[in-house]
Amino acid sequence: MSAPALSQPVPVAALRRKEKSLWQYAWDRFRRNPLALIGLLFLAVIMSAAVFAPLVAPYNPNAVSLAPDDLLQAPSMAHLFGTDELGRDVFSRALFGARISLLVGFVATGVAIAIGVLVGAIAGSSSGKVDSVLMRGIDILMSAPLFVLVMISQIIIAPSIWSLMIVIGLISWMDVARLCRGEFLNLRSSEFVAAAKVVGNSGRRVAWRHVLPNASGPIIVAATLRIAEAIILESTLSFLGLGIQPPNASLGSMLQKGLTRLQDAPWLVWFPGVLIALTVLAFNFVGDGVRDALDPKSIK
Amino acid sequence: MVIPTLFFVSLISFAIIRAAPGDPVRMYTSSGMSKADAEDVERIRENLGLNDPLPVQYVRWLEQAVQGNLGYSIVSHRPVTELIAEKLPASLSLMGISLVLSMTLGILIGSIAAVKRYSLFDYATTIFAFLGSSLPSFWLSMILIWFFAVRLGWLPTGQMHSFRPSGPVWLDTAKHFVLPVIVTSYVGLIVWVRYQRSSMIEALNQDYVRTARAKGLNSKAVLYRHAWRNSLVPIVTLFGFSIANLVAGSYVIEYVFSWPGMANFGFDAILKRDYPVIMGVTLVSSIFIITGNLIADICYMFINPQIRNSR
Numbered sequence: 001m002s003a004p005a006l007s008q009p010v011p012v013a014a015l016r017r018k019e020k021s022l023w024q025y026a027w028d029r030f031r032r033n034p035l036a037l038i039g040l041l042f043l044a045v046i047m048s049a050a051v052f053a054p055l056v057a058p059y060n061p062n063a064v065s066l067a068p069d070d071l072l073q074a075p076s077m078a079h080l081f082g083t084d085e086l087g088r089d090v091f092s093r094a095l096f097g098a099r100i101s102l103l104v105g106f107v108a109t110g111v112a113i114a115i116g117v118l119v120g121a122i123a124g125s126s127s128g129k130v131d132s133v134l135m136r137g138i139d140i141l142m143s144a145p146l147f148v149l150v151m152i153s154q155i156i157i158a159p160s161i162w163s164l165m166i167v168i169g170l171i172s173w174m175d176v177a178r179l180c181r182g183e184f185l186n187l188r189s190s191e192f193v194a195a196a197k198v199v200g201n202s203g204r205r206v207a208w209r210h211v212l213p214n215a216s217g218p219i220i221v222a223a224t225l226r227i228a229e230a231i232i233l234e235s236t237l238s239f240l241g242l243g244i245q246p247p248n249a250s251l252g253s254m255l256q257k258g259l260t261r262l263q264d265a266p267w268l269v270w271f272p273g274v275l276i277a278l279t280v281l282a283f284n285f286v287g288d289g290v291r292d293a294l295d296p297k298s299i300k
Numbered sequence: 301m302v303i304p305t306l307f308f309v310s311l312i313s314f315a316i317i318r319a320a321p322g323d324p325v326r327m328y329t330s331s332g333m334s335k336a337d338a339e340d341v342e343r344i345r346e347n348l349g350l351n352d353p354l355p356v357q358y359v360r361w362l363e364q365a366v367q368g369n370l371g372y373s374i375v376s377h378r379p380v381t382e383l384i385a386e387k388l389p390a391s392l393s394l395m396g397i398s399l400v401l402s403m404t405l406g407i408l409i410g411s412i413a414a415v416k417r418y419s420l421f422d423y424a425t426t427i428f429a430f431l432g433s434s435l436p437s438f439w440l441s442m443i444l445i446w447f448f449a450v451r452l453g454w455l456p457t458g459q460m461h462s463f464r465p466s467g468p469v470w471l472d473t474a475k476h477f478v479l480p481v482i483v484t485s486y487v488g489l490i491v492w493v494r495y496q497r498s499s500m501i502e503a504l505n506q507d508y509v510r511t512a513r514a515k516g517l518n519s520k521a522v523l524y525r526h527a528w529r530n531s532l533v534p535i536v537t538l539f540g541f542s543i544a545n546l547v548a549g550s551y552v553i554e555y556v557f558s559w560p561g562m563a564n565f566g567f568d569a570i571l572k573r574d575y576p577v578i579m580g581v582t583l584v585s586s587i588f589i590i591t592g593n594l595i596a597d598i599c600y601m602f603i604n605p606q607i608r609n610s611r
Contacts, residue, residue: 140305143593145585147548148566149309152578153316155570232436236552239438255439259556262446262457269446273439281434 029293036289039282050099057092062247072265082267093249100250105231111169116176124184125207138174146171154242168233183215217294224287228280251276309586314358371576380580391561395546398484406492414500432490441483441556458558480557503531540596544589
């Protein structure tokens with residue numbers, strides 16, 4: 001979610017010594033971070049490949065071909081990533097798989113951010129009892145074996161892309177809520193909030209229109225890093241057979257079949273795994289880059 | 301904190317499991333030896349107490365659980381505690397070895413990286429840690445299996461023992477441990493390295509380190525007696541957290557290596573809808589995780605006088 005906002009090219013005119021907004025300063029600093037730029041570039045490539053997968057993919061990802069020449073073929077020019085045990089093209093499947101993995105990553109993070117910001121904002125702007133009840137609740141949730149509960153719930157309710165998104169979102173909002181609460185507590189005593197209150201804004205309006213926009217930096221950073229984690233969670237669940245169900249594939253569920261084919265077709269494991277790792281790495285780089293860029297201490 | 305969390309976990313897992321379609325009695329009778337008619341199914345359900353209202357069933361389970369009785373497996377009819385006790389050593393030995401390895405190596409590497417900050421070693425460590433947090437652990441496991449077990453044939457692909465070990469039994473078991481231990485340790489290691497590195501850097505910047513240097517103490521003594529020992533203080537809390545992480549994180553790794561531990565046992569139980577076993581495994585995992593977090597809290601309280609005294 002952070003990437004689109006930051007990746008918009010700043011018009012050159014704006015860069016000439018005029019007053020720059022906080023975001024322009026941030027983008028200036030972000031540009032000077034090579035790792036973050038490489039990450040952003042990679043994400044741009046893989047995201048467009050995923051979005052335009054139907055156009056880019058050389059084969060139908062689910063087209064089964066049982067001709068002996070098509071089964072478990074090693075990578076070649078015809079099949080860049082080889083073929084699987086049903087003669088399907090692994091490259092095409094990986095493109096569509098990346099599409100699902102990214103989609104789950106984004107939506108699950110959206111769910112987590114929505115819940116986290118809501119709870120954090122409520123806790124941070126209300127005082128005393130409500131705050132401490134919410135925080136104790138979060139403590140309890142964070143010390144629960146959530147991954148185990150997710151595994152159980154995914155087995156029990158028929159796993160689907162929707163359940164994946166919701167379930168992953170549901171177990172990863174607590175960090176965001178803590179972060180958001182902290183920001184709210186920090187900003188609550190600042191002068192512009194006092195000013196907004198004095199002018200006669202309602203408490204709710206102050207929270208959403210004045211405090212939240214100023215707390216958005218750390219939340220955006222958390223969101224970027226959370227997408228990376230959501231993608232790993234998705235791939236882990238799908239790998240365990242608790243995520244995306246066949247014939248559809250995510251990068252994780254493609255690895256599931258690969259485990260049994262390590263002997264004769266290791267490429268089934270190589271490529272989807274490398275794609276997951278690179279995507280996650282890219283999100284981490286970008287997240288760190290955004291964090292450094294938004295850190296006011298680094299303004300020179 | 302511990303009691304409400306355990307209560308919450310058990311309640312949620314109970315609710316999820318029971319909300320599920322699928323019935324252990326049906327699974328058990330339809331796959332079993334004899335054809336059960338509707339009457340038999342009904343009788344079995346009645347005997348197992350599955351016909352009572354859910355809250356009643358939960359309270360009954362809770363009463364027993366508090367007394368250390370987790371019920372009987374619906375499939376094998378053996379006590380759940382006994383079954384878990386059989387599976388626990390495999391998981392615990394794997395986690396124990398990994399914990400010790402990742403902790404010692406992590407503190408060592410993290411300290412060196414901090415002392416030689418911005419050196420080649422430091423950069424290599426950072427990259428190593430960054431990679432580790434981006435690679436899915438199950439994928440790393442598969443790559444290691446592919447390379448060391450399939451390609452080179454040096455190590456077994458999974459399980460904990462061979463059926464017919466060639467050579468001494470301990471060597472066979474040790475070989476089975478190598479790959480899972482590497483992966484679980486690596487996952488833990490990166491956290492230790494990161495924490496120790498920043499903790500040591502912070503310690504090195506303290507006034508007392510400068511004082512020690514200024515009064516002419518040799519640099520080894522400063523590093524070891526003053527900086528290093530103080531840098532370990534905040535790290536203590538990580539011990540508890542890493543127990544919690546190990547329990548949760550080793551599930552997938554155990555699965556990839558077909559490790560005969562809690563993870564595969566729990567998986568099997570879920571597929572068979574063996575309610576008491578699922579509840580038992582969830583509860584035992586939760587106890588480990590919660591205890592880990594509790595240890596972290598206590599350690600923190602112990603070492604931080606501000607918190608200790610404010611209570």
